Amino acid sequence: EVQLLESGGGLVQPGGSLRLSCAASGFTFSTYAMSWVRQAPGKGLEWVSTISSSGGSTYYADSVKGRFTISRDNSKNTLYLQMNSLRVEDTAVYYCANDYAWARRNWGQGTLVTVSS
Amino acid sequence: QTVVTQEPSFSVSPGGTVTLTCGLNSGSVSTSYSPSWYQQTPGQAPRTLIYSTNTRSSGVPDRFSGSILGNKAALTITGAQADDESNYYCLLYMGSGISVFGGGTKLTVL
Numbered sequence: 001e002v003q004l005l006e007s008g009g010g011l012v013q014p015g016g017s018l019r020l021s022c023a024a025s026g027f028t029f030s031t032y033a034m035s036w037v038r039q040a041p042g043k044g045l046e047w048v049s050t051i052s053s054s055g056g057s058t059y060y061a062d063s064v065k066g067r068f069t070i071s072r073d074n075s076k077n078t079l080y081l082q083m084n085s086l087r088v089e090d091t092a093v094y095y096c097a098n099d100y101a102w103a104r105r106n107w108g109q110g111t112l113v114t115v116s117s
Numbered sequence: 118q119t120v121v122t123q124e125p126s127f128s129v130s131p132g133g134t135v136t137l138t139c140g141l142n143s144g145s146v147s148t149s150y151s152p153s154w155y156q157q158t159p160g161q162a163p164r165t166l167i168y169s170t171n172t173r174s175s176g177v178p179d180r181f182s183g184s185i186l187g188n189k190a191a192l193t194i195t196g197a198q199a200d201d202e203s204n205y206y207c208l209l210y211m212g213s214g215i216s217v218f219g220g221g222t223k224l225t226v227l
Contacts, residue, residue: 035216037163045155045163045206047216059214095162102210103153103168110162 002026002106004096009111016086016115022079022096022108030054030074033099036081038092039110046092049081050099064090086115119143121209123219129197129226137222138189139207145188150209152190154183157221158203166205167192194224202226 008020022034036048049070050059058070069082079096093112097104120142129135139154140146154167165174167183170190180195190209194201207219 037218044204044221045157045208045218047208047218050214050216057214061215101153101169101172102151102216103165103208104155104163105165105168105174107162107165 002098004098004106004108006094006096006108006111009094009113011114011116012086013117014086014088014115017082017084018086018113020081020083020094020096020111020113022081024077024079024096024098027098027106029072029077029098034070034072034079035097035099035104036070036079037095037097037104037107038090038113039095040089040092043092048094051079083113086113088115091115119211119217121207121217121219123205123207123222125220126223126225129194129201129224131197131199131226133197134193134195135197135224136186136191136193137205137207137224138186138191139209139219140189141209146185146190146209148185150190150211152183152185153208154181154190154192155206155208156201156203157206163206197226199226 003025005023035050051070067085071080093110095110096108122140155163157163171183206221
């Protein structure tokens with residue numbers, strides 16, 4: 001069974017940093033591209049970032065480019081999202097997902113990030 | 118700026134058929150956009166229904182189907198059930214690693 005478990009969310013002040021993790025199991029992690037998707041309170045889904053299976057290619061939404069960094073450790077079956085210069089509008093539940101054919105296939109339960117002073 | 122359009126809301130009677138669409142503010146949606154569809158109930162993680170335009174994800178009943186209708190991607194639910202009442206999102210692949218979600222459709226079954 002595919003399992004994706006996000007962690008690392010919490011309350012942070014504007015301008016602060018946070019690192020999210022996503023522990024994967026139940027599939028061959030190193031062969032799948034992975035993504036982060038977020039959802040602000042009461043709003044729709046927003047694609048944030050994708051990383052290729054090897055980690056050699058990364059892609060970002062314009063809203064986070066230059067502030068967020070996606071990475072992975074295939075030896076630990078773990079995906080990361082380093083979030084710097086956080087803004088109030090980054091407040092959201094952050095989901096990790098594995099990718100297939102440019103779709104998000106399996107989803108974690110999400111971790112809440114709240115940016116507030 | 119690319120905007121992916123969906124109906125904000127839709128209503129269907131139990132047992133009825135409904136088609137939700139996913140378009141672009143500029144241009145037509147084709148299979149090259151690899152449209153995918155997701156179902157989400159409040160407080161829950163999204164669930165993948167359809168990927169690659171018309172391939173059902175594992176465990177998804179065959180009353181959910183995907184297609185291209187005219188210049189849009191479409192999700193059709195045949196024989197709607199009460200627990201289909203959810204928010205539905207489409208996702209389009211724009212190329213160069215970039216994906217964009219639509220704003221979502223709130224489906225009511227009544």
